[in-house]
């Protein structure tokens with residue numbers, strides 16, 4: 348449908364709207380850009396063995412700005428990104444994560460789950476939580492506390508998931524590696540990082556350079572024929 352169609356006529360009330368400056372690209376440019384972006388994103392791998400080399404904080408900050416530019420339910424931006432580089436704090440996070448992971452690997456995960464994880468060679472030990480120069484702990488906010496009142500946020504999981512995707516793309520594009528880590532349960536992070544009552548841990552992301560000798564699992568992504576259903 349053309350954007351000039353009468354169906355797309357925009358009726359505004361007295362809300363505060365501003366013109367949107369949009370540069371339309373040629374079909375060739377769009378195809379080139381989308382292909383180049385795919386090629387670049389397809390080189391991303393989850394990294395579980397990090398170099399201890401330092402990374403400029405500015406890169407982390409800019410990537411978090413990108414994450415914060417994500418769309419969210421009613422633009423409530425229901426997220427907080429905690430950046431941990433302090434060595435003692437990283438060591439505490441590792442210790443508590445390993446305790447939870449030990450319980451998961453020995454009691455909580457069923458046989459099928461453990462079988463499905465075999466190609467990744469994971470276990471309860473998480474040295475990357477100390478080796479990576481930064482841990483970004485993402486918290487979701489189901490509600491805000493404003494003037495002593497609880498005000499709900501909307502589509503919180505979807506919103507924070509989208510922002511996390513933006514963050515992973517930004518860090519990859521900046522030349523850094525990440526891992527999406529979910530030590531389960533993650534409640535210890537709320538206490539340790541002293542977060543307020545309205546924040547729940549969502550994801551723990553070690554960020555840095557891959558260890559120079561890193562090997563990654565030989566796994567494939569689904570072909571487009573398996574994930575795209577074209578209703579012409």
Ligand code: IYR
Pocket residue numbers: 448464467469470471528529530531
């Ligand atoms: N959280 C555990 C287990 C784990 C679960 C899934 I699903 C993974 O894709 C990878 C790991 C861990 O981090 O080891």
